[in-house]
Every structure is written in structure tokens, then in C-alpha cells.
Amino acid sequence: MSAQAKAGVAPAANAQGWLQRTRELGPLIDGAAKVHEIDCELAPEVVAAMDRAGIFAMMVPSELRGAEAHPRDLIDVISELSYWDGSAGWYAHAVMTGGSVAGAFLGDRAVEAIFPGGRFVHAAGQAAPTGRAVREGEGYRISGRYSFGSGTPHAQYIVGGFVLHEGGEPVRGPGGQPVMLIGLAPRETVTFRGNWDVMGLRGTGSYDFTVNEQVLHEDFFHNPSAPVQRRGGTLYRMGFMALPCISHGAFAVGATRRILDEWRRFARTKVRADGKPASEMATFHRDIAVHLADARAAEAYFRDTFDSLFEAAGQGTITEDMRVDGRLSTSHAFVVAMRVAQAAYAACTTTALRNGSPIQRAFRDICAGNAHFLTAEQSLIDAGAVVAEAEGAMLVF
Numbered sequence: 001m002s003a004q005a006k007a008g009v010a011p012a013a014n015a016q017g018w019l020q021r022t023r024e025l026g027p028l029i030d031g032a033a034k035v036h037e038i039d040c041e042l043a044p045e046v047v048a049a050m051d052r053a054g055i056f057a058m059m060v061p062s063e064l065r066g067a068e069a070h071p072r073d074l075i076d077v078i079s080e081l082s083y084w085d086g087s088a089g090w091y092a093h094a095v096m097t098g099g100s101v102a103g104a105f106l107g108d109r110a111v112e113a114i115f116p117g118g119r120f121v122h123a124a125g126q127a128a129p130t131g132r133a134v135r136e137g138e139g140y141r142i143s144g145r146y147s148f149g150s151g152t153p154h155a156q157y158i159v160g161g162f163v164l165h166e167g168g169e170p171v172r173g174p175g176g177q178p179v180m181l182i183g184l185a186p187r188e189t190v191t192f193r194g195n196w197d198v199m200g201l202r203g204t205g206s207y208d209f210t211v212n213e214q215v216l217h218e219d220f221f222h223n224p225s226a227p228v229q230r231r232g233g234t235l236y237r238m239g240f241m242a243l244p245c246i247s248h249g250a251f252a253v254g255a256t257r258r259i260l261d262e263w264r265r266f267a268r269t270k271v272r273a274d275g276k277p278a279s280e281m282a283t284f285h286r287d288i289a290v291h292l293a294d295a296r297a298a299e300a301y302f303r304d305t306f307d308s309l310f311e312a313a314g315q316g317t318i319t320e321d322m323r324v325d326g327r328l329s330t331s332h333a334f335v336v337a338m339r340v341a342q343a344a345y346a347a348c349t350t351t352a353l354r355n356g357s358p359i360q361r362a363f364r365d366i367c368a369g370n371a372h373f374l375t376a377e378q379s380l381i382d383a384g385a386v387v388a389e390a391e392g393a394m395l396v397f
Contacts, residue, residue, distance in 0.1 A: 019076040124151030140181065241374070334375040345360070
């Protein structure tokens with residue numbers, strides 16, 4: 001392993017231009033956004049362009065020819081994609097996190113299948129433990145049904161969460177909690193329901209799916225409560241929830257930035273009864289200033305948190321406060337995103353009401369993203385309980 005990989009630093013060839021490379025895809029992604037809404041999947045040419053740019057492999061360990069990128073580069077890229085189309089940012093981060101699990105934590109047999117010849121064939125799905133696993137020989141007999149399989153339309157390996165069973169009962173860990181495994185099954189052993197018909201993030205193709213009963217070698221599994229890091233460096237030592245938090249928070253940052261820009265664009269072109277554009281109204285000046293400041297403050301908190309976590313992970317000095325900040329800064333990015341989105345939608349009146357409006361699309365995408373368990377109300381409650389030192393308070397990170 002190179003010193004660069006041990007340190008968790010992105011290869012220099014990638015680090016010099018991630019944001020610019022992603023920004024160049026913006027017009028393609030923006031132009032396809034309306035089609036994404038209709039088809040409920042990303043256009044193949046958009047997926048191919050992101051793949052050629054190396055975006056899907058940004059969280060893959062460098063020794064597997066991935067970028068193993070620094071959190072600031074991950075935030076730059078996911079937020080930029082989400083600016084152009086929330087579905088593109090959400091889809092991309094789902095595949096990116098699949099690559100991190102597969103590359104850093106799975107066994108050699110799985111790596112040979114998922115990264116043939118150093119090429120990431122994409123992995124995505126749903127890690128919620130709604131499946132069942134039973135030990136059998138050198139592997140596990142698994143099956144399960146899942147919802148919200150973001151990033152799966154082009155993925156060749158499908159992520160599922162499985163509760164380990166023995167003798168018909170869940171196996172429990174040292175703390176009494178059921179043991180959960182994350183497994184990656186070949187696409188041909190999975191049945192997709194084709195039922196993604198939703199309000200927001202329509203282009204993600206987050207279909208329900210069933211992992212059909214099969215026996216899969218143990219190399220294709222990862223125990224998140226007792227992780228064994230096999231490859232890569234600092235990026236994978238920040239905590240099990242760190243990369244999902246980076247992914248979701250960056251989406252919120254980018255989608256918020258877009259709706260603010262669309263609000264300002266609307267105000268410049270909307271002529272009021274006095275013949276002046278809305279952008280000259282004092283109430284608009286007040287509102288846009290407050291919400292822009294909120295958005296920038298939330299982004300700064302979020303970015304600073306993961307810069308600090310990455311540095312501390314490299315030194316082995318992550319504290320409980322840092323873990324709380326990891327979850328809280330991510331959830332707070334969505335609190336602010338929702339606040340800004342609601343204000344922009346209300347201010348843009350009938351323009352935002354019409355289908356096809358970028359304001360409406362960003363509003364719906366933010367609302368849909370905010371429903372995710374990682375950043376929804378319970379996440380704030382859990383973080384607040386830890387901050388308040390409530391009895392039994394615990395935060396997963």
C-alpha cells in the first residue's frame with residue numbers, strides 16, 4: 001500500500017480538478033433533468049459521463065484504482081451534481097458509498113468480482129436490515145425484501161442488510177443488539193419491482209427489490225458493528241456513518257444552492273404591479289440575505305466537521321463530540337435546506353407551482369431527501385439527547 005493510500009489522500013491526478021470536471025457535466029445533467037423526472041431513472045448518457053469522469057469510484061480505495069478522495073472533494077462533487085439535478089447527486093452518492101463498502105471492507109473474492117481489472121462495476125442498494133442471513137459453510141444463505149434501492153438501475157452488485165440468525169433466532173452481539181451484516185449480491189439474483197413513482201428525487205430509480213434466496217460466500221459480507229478494514233486509509237476510519245453523512249449533507253448543500261439561485265433569477269424577472277422587478281423589493285432583500293446566510297453557515301459547519309473528523313481519524317483521536325457533530329451538521333444542512341426551500345417556493349408563487357420549474361423540482365427533491373432516516377427528525381432527537389446528556393442516550397456514527 002502506498003503512503004498516499006495509508007494517509008487517505010486522493011491521488012494528485014484527481015485532486016487537481018474534481019470540481020471543475022464535475023462542473024463541466026452540469027449542462028448535460030441539467031438538460032436531462034426533465035427526462036429523468038419522466039423516466040424515473042437517470043439517462044444512460046448521464047451515468048456514462050459520470051462514470052468516465054471517475055465520480056462513482058471517488059470513495060473506492062486507491063489501491064483498487066479509485067480516488068479515495070478527501071471529504072472536501074467528495075462534498076464538492078456531490079453538491080455540484082445535486083445543484084444541477086438532485087436526482088443525479090443522490091444517485092451518484094448511493095453508488096459511491098457502495099464502492100467504499102465493497103472496496104474497503106469486503107474480502108478478496110468479492111473485490112475480484114466487483115472490481116474486475118480495476119474497474120468498479122457499481123454497487124448500490126439498501127443497507128436497512130430487512131433481510132435474513134443464516135451461516136452455511138463458507139458463506140451465508142440470504143434473502144430479503146427492500147425499499148428505496150437508490151443507485152441500483154445500473155449497479156451490477158446490490159447492497160442489502162441482513163440480520164444474522166441461528167436456530168431460528170437472531171444472533172445478538174455483546175450489547176444485546178441483533179448482529180447485522182451488509183452483503184452484496186449479484187444483480188442477476190435480485191428481482192426489481194419497477195415501482196419508483198414518487199414526488200421528489202424521481203430520477204434516482206430507487207426501486208423496491210427482492211434479494212432472492214441464495215448462498216453467498218462470506219467475502220461478500222461486512223459486519224458494520226465489528227468492521228475489519230482490509231484496504232484504504234483514513235477515509236474509512238472516520239466511522240461507519242461518516243461517508244453516508246458526507247453524501248447526504250452534500251446533497252442538501254447543492255440543492256439549497258440551486259433553489260437560492262432560482263429564487264434570485266425569479267426575482268429579477270418577475271415584474272410587480274408598480275412595474276419594478278421583485279428583486280428591488282426590500283422584503284426580498286431581507287429574505288434572500290437571511291436565507292443565504294443560513295445556507296452558507298450550515299455548509300461551513302458541515303465542511304469544518306468533516307475536515308476535523310478526517311484529520312482526527314488519521315491521528316486516532318476522534319471524540320464523542322466529533323461524532324455528534326458528524327450527525328448534527330448533516331441533519332442541520334437539511335433543516336436549513338427545508339427552511340430555504342419553503343421560503344423560495346412560497347415567494348415564487350405560481351412559477352414554482354408549474355411542473356417543469358427548476359424551483360419546484362429542487363423543492364420536491366429537498367423534501368424527499370429530508371425524509372431519509374439519516375437526517376430526519378429522529379436524527380436530531382438522538383443528537384439532542386446526547387448533547388443533553390439524557391440517560392441512555394446513544395448516537396450511531
